[in-house]
Amino acid sequence: MDDLNELKCEACVADAPRIEGEEAKAMLEMIPAWEIVERDGIPQLERVFKFRTFKQAWAFSDKVATLAEDEGHHPAILLEWGKVTVSWWSHKIKGLHKNDFICAAKTDSLCD
Numbered sequence: 001m002d003d004l005n006e007l008k009c010e011a012c013v014a015d016a017p018r019i020e021g022e023e024a025k026a027m028l029e030m031i032p033a034w035e036i037v038e039r040d041g042i043p044q045l046e047r048v049f050k051f052r053t054f055k056q057a058w059a060f061s062d063k064v065a066t067l068a069e070d071e072g073h074h075p076a077i078l079l080e081w082g083k084v085t086v087s088w089w090s091h092k093i094k095g096l097h098k099n100d101f102i103c104a105a106k107t108d109s110l111c112d
C-alpha cells in the first residue's frame with residue numbers, strides 16, 4: 001500500500017465500510033504514534049502533540065484545520081497551553097474509515 005500520507009481522502013458515505021478489529025490494528029501500525037480511543041462508543045484515532053509555547057500549538061492547530069479543509073474531512077482539535085490533541089473519526093459511519101488513517105498520517109507530516 002502507498003504511504004498513507006500520499007493518499008487523498010474519498011467522500012465518506014453512510015454505508016462506507018468501517019475499519020475495525022484486525023484491519024484497524026494493521027493500519028494502526030502504519031501510524032505508530034497514534035492510538036485508538038473510544039468516546040461515546042465511537043472509536044477515534046488520537047495523538048497528543050507537545051509544544052514549548054501556546055503560540056506554537058496554535059499555529060499547528062491552524063495547519064491541521066487547513067489540512068482538514070483540503071481533505072474535506074475534519075478532526076476534533078483540542079488546543080491547550082503547550083499541547084494539541086487531534087482526534088480523527090468519521091461521523092457518517094460513527095467509526096473509523098480509511099480517511100481517518102490517511103489524515104492521521106498527513107497530520108504527522110505537518111511536524112516534518
Ligand SMILES: C[C@H](O)[C@H](O)[C@H]1CNC2=NC(N)=NC(=O)C2=N1
Nearest residue numbers: 012072073074075089090091092
Ligand atoms: C458534506 C461534507 O463533506 C461531509 O459532511 C464531511 C465533512 N467532514 C467530515 N469529517 C469527518 N470526520 N467525518 C465526516 O463524516 C465528515 N463528513
